[in-house]
Amino acid sequence: MHVLILGGTTEARALAGLLHARPGLRVTSSLAGRVARPRLPEGEVRIGGFGGADGLAGWIGGHAVDAVIDATHPFAGRISFNAARAAATAHVPLLALRRPGWVPAAGDRWTSVPSLEAAAGALGGLGERVFLTTGRMGLAAFAGLPQWFLVRSVDAPDGPVPARTEVLLDRGPFTLDGERELLARHRIDVLVTKDSGGAATAPKLAAAREAGLPVVVVGRPPVPADVPVAATPEEAAAWVLGPV
Structure with a gap:
């Protein structure tokens, strides 16, 4: 099984670490390349854009990707919508991994x-x-x-x-x-x-x-409609691995 993680976040690196050593599971993390010295996750890494939703769909098909996890920054809105279009075109499941937003406390x-x-x-x-x-x-x-x-x-x-x-x-x-x-x-x-x-x-x-x-x-941009959301890397890993 080949999982593509659209990454660049702490949660994406943690997820790659959880999945990397699993037998029979190939993990590729994709980074946008906007940071000069990114912290690299475990597993395979590619850096750079895909050329929009069609390019991402082609990459998914050409590399036999079975599932995509959008673990990009909560404000990287364009890639999230490209991922939704690409996953639908390539007929592969997509999950969004989004850390919870901040909540104001007394005195804020x-x-x-x-x-x-x-x-x-x-x-x-x-x-x-x-x-x-x-x-x-x-x-x-x-x-x-x-x-x-x-x-x-x-x-x-x-x-x-x-x-x-x-x-x-x-x-x-x-x-x-x-x-x-x-x-x-x-x-x-x-x-x-x-x-x-x-x-x-x-x-x-x-x-x-x-x-x-x-x-x-x-405030954050919305997650594309009908895309399920996980709040933690552990939840996303469970989505990939299924019931234990």
Whole structure:
């Protein structure tokens, strides 16, 4: 049995590790190639795009893939819809692996918005020193704003950025003590984040809560209709392996 994991996330690597050593199971993880030095999973790895839904369907058929798991980032919306179309074309089952989103706690000052553009529009009046943790893609939405931005991402931005920007290259997991120090050192008064979920980057939310800072949270795009969803790598592995 050949399983294709559309990966690049912590959950995708964990799933590849769970499946890799299983007898009679071949696992290929596909990475988009947008990160310069990705953390590679166990098993076979391919890097690069497929050329849209038709290209992915052709790859599935040409490599005798029996099942596909979309374990991409919750905000990688295009590949998820391409995967749904490709799996339907190739007549193979598809599962989406999505970590649960964050839930506000007592004391949080969240403003929920549907997009990066809406996040940029919501910043007026919330603060002048912005901690922007939405990744290096999509920074153009904030490029025309007058606030000062601390942009944290794994790789350096390669598109338009706000005029007053400091870039911090770093990769999670992050600690609560580290996030507290970062907010204080840069005198941050508002945080902008995507609802990525997971524990690796959640400490910034706790640090913002402690400091009483407003947080602008960009909501996730939907999973394609009729695609089943697993919340953990263990659930996804059980979907592949069936009853034990």
